[in-house]
Amino acid sequence: MSTHQQAPVLLRAGCKINLGLAITGLREDRYHLIDSIFYPLQTPCDLLRVDERKGPAGLTVHIDAHGIDPENNTLTKAWKVFAEQTGFAPALDVHLEKGIPWGAGLGGGSADAAALLRHLSERSRENGVVVDDQTLAAMAARVGADVPFFLWNRPMRVTGIGDILEPVDLDLSPFYLVLVMPPMNVSTPWAYKSYDELCLGQHAKGRSKVTENSHSGLKALTDMVKVRKECLPIQSPVELINDLEPVVFRRYPGLRNIKELLLDHGACTASMSGSGSSIFALFTDRAQAQAAALALEWPVHLSSLAGM
Numbered sequence: 001m002s003t004h005q006q007a008p009v010l011l012r013a014g015c016k017i018n019l020g021l022a023i024t025g026l027r028e029d030r031y032h033l034i035d036s037i038f039y040p041l042q043t044p045c046d047l048l049r050v051d052e053r054k055g056p057a058g059l060t061v062h063i064d065a066h067g068i069d070p071e072n073n074t075l076t077k078a079w080k081v082f083a084e085q086t087g088f089a090p091a092l093d094v095h096l097e098k099g100i101p102w103g104a105g106l107g108g109g110s111a112d113a114a115a116l117l118r119h120l121s122e123r124s125r126e127n128g129v130v131v132d133d134q135t136l137a138a139m140a141a142r143v144g145a146d147v148p149f150f151l152w153n154r155p156m157r158v159t160g161i162g163d164i165l166e167p168v169d170l171d172l173s174p175f176y177l178v179l180v181m182p183p184m185n186v187s188t189p190w191a192y193k194s195y196d197e198l199c200l201g202q203h204a205k206g207r208s209k210v211t212e213n214s215h216s217g218l219k220a221l222t223d224m225v226k227v228r229k230e231c232l233p234i235q236s237p238v239e240l241i242n243d244l245e246p247v248v249f250r251r252y253p254g255l256r257n258i259k260e261l262l263l264d265h266g267a268c269t270a271s272m273s274g275s276g277s278s279i280f281a282l283f284t285d286r287a288q289a290q291a292a293a294l295a296l297e298w299p300v301h302l303s304s305l306a307g308m
Contacts, residue, residue: 011048011119013111015041015100016149017179017273017280019170020240023195024159031145031161032192037168038107038146040153041177044301046112047097048075050119057089065098067185074113077143082117085139086131088124103185105274107150113143114150172305175268175282176289179301180258184277186248191275194247240271248276255279258296265292 016038025033059079061070075094083089094116100108117140121131131139133151140147145162155170249256255272258279262270266288267281283289286304293300 006052006123009050009119011050011115013046013048013100013108013115013150014153015044015106015108015111016146017041017106017177017278018242018271020271021242021244021274023192023243026196027161033160034158034162036158037170038149038156038158039170039172040150040155041106041179041303043303044099044106044179044181046100046108046115048112048115049095049097050116051093051095052123053091053093055091057083057091060093062093062095063098064096065102067102068098068109074109074143074147075116078113078116078139078147079120081139081142082120082124085135086124086129088120088127088129090120090123101181101183101185101278103187104181104278105186105188105272105276106181106278107146107274110144110146111150113147114140117143117147118151172282174284175305176284176286177301177303177305178262178267178281178283178289178292179303180262180279180281180296180298181301182252182254182258182277182279182298184252186252186276188275191244191248194251195244198247240269242272242274244275245272248272252277258298261295262292265295267292 019037019039020035022035023032024035027033059076061073061075063070063073075096079089079092096112098108100106100111102108117136121136124131137148137151140151141163146158148163149156149158149165152165152167155168157166157168158164159166245256249272255277259270259272259281262279262281265281265283266285267283270279270281272279281289281292282305283292289302293302
């Protein structure tokens with residue numbers, strides 16, 4: 001299918017934080033079932049400059065960050081899935097500027113893939129190939145479990161393996177966010193594998209901690225919605241439970257120290273996002289949020305959620 005030449009397009013891909021992360025089960029194919037609330041953030045973000053070029057169909061990715069394979073990543077997977085599904089396969093160069101750290105639990109790779117899928121959908125429409133929202137979401141799920149969330153970019157309760165999305169009317173605008181991004185990369189497969197090993201070690205008779213921990217995680221999610229209904233701000237510290245924290249904190253004790261420091265500075269809640277390594281905290285007082293950010297030696301993002 002032919003396409004007409006276009007000027008470079010700049011795409012912006014935001015990230016997310018997990019408000020609670022309960023591991024509720026393990027499928028036979030070793031995929032974990034989760035229960036979490038994903039909350040989108042406009043910043044920090046990745047920037048993608050998409051150049052349409054002449055030549056054979058394909059995608060070339062140029063990345064300014066270490067640890068990401070330029071030939072096998074979420075962008076190359078997204079392009080391949082879209083081309084296979086629709087037949088629309090433009091020749092593209094994508095220059096990716098990482099503002100979302102890799103291995104931070106913020107979903108940067110998934111957000112990048114979603115941004116490219118949306119772009120491909122718009123370009124294909126101009127060439128007579130119309131992709132509806134449901135089909136685009138199915139393609140996103142083939143790229144990665146978190147990718148469909150970033151197509152909608154609104155608070156969602158996420159269950160299944162991350163592929164079942166339910167909109168949540170959750171407003172965190174009264175809060176100031178302190179997002180700490182230590183310069184370390186936590187492997188998501190490693191975190192879940194370590195969690196499984198911990199469960200087996202603590203439950204020799206075969207009763208899985210995966211199932212038991214789901215109750216605490218679900219309670220954290222329920223409490224968050226309850227707080228929303230009662231009207232923010234929260235009057236006392238509330239810890240949203242992330243089931244992966246024990247194994248990640250054991251290997252990276254500095255992350256536990258960050259969480260404790262944030263709570264000591266008056267955060268309403270502090271938690272690891274996803275499998276880490278990022279730690280976020282919500283404050284109702286701007287001065288407290290600023291003081292916490294200044295007290296940390298790691299890279300910190302401070303923002304008001306009222307503008308997001």
